Amino acid sequence: MFSIERHVVGSYRTNCYVLTSAGQALVIDPGDEGDLLIRELGDAHVSRIVLTHCHSDHIGAVNELVERYGASVCVGREDAVGVADPHLSGFDEEGSDYRVERVDRLLDDGDALAWGEDRLEVIATPGHTPGSICLYDPGTGTMFTGDTLFADGIGRTDFVRGDAKAMRATCARLAAYPDGTAIFPGHGPQSALGREKRRNPWLRA
Secondary structure: OOEEEEEEEOOOOEEEEEEEEOOEEEEEOOOOOHHHHHHHHOOOEEEEEEEOOOOHHHHOOHHHHHHHHOOEEEEEHHHHHHHOOHHHHOHHHHOOOOOOOOOOEEEOOOOEEEEOOEEEEEEEOOOOOOOOEEEEEOOOOEEEEEOOEEOOEEOOOOOOOOOHHHHHHHHHHHOOOOOOOEEEEOEOOOEEHHHHHHHOHHHHO
8 A cells, every 4th residue: 555745845835745655756746846856755766657637836846856766757647748738737827848759658538557565546527727637546535636735625617728618517526426535636725535525516516
């Protein structure tokens, strides 16, 4: 079973998760503060970097981690264009032309991501962006939801390429998972799916 470390980075207070299994690390959404993340990771064997979507606050330290660790970069297929385009990622609004320089694997619904002795299932969850994904471990009932689902809320759909109709369908799909599923979102505190079904109007709907 993998361990989970959370590092809150950048002005948007993005949750970057480091999952360690059998001496290998998988990093989810290194959004900023590459120097800090590299200090925290130290000499870890980082085998994968996984991006839940293409927005700037979730991808802003990818290149630095790739340079340091040589990790492969994975992103939802429909967001591959977004991580390479400062307008679609939102970096242009911050006065930056930062873009992810390399993507090694495009992820589709139902794909598996293996590292160490563990694996995560890819769930396509369009709405916040076309290529948004969640990552799910059915064995431990753990789900990393990026900016798709938060405690008491969901990701906005009024950004470039957001889609409210797709988000409604995504919420209905996520509501079908077990109540005991632990939710690790891209911002804010951890939650549980059963709690969100009771309190989050998007999942109640």
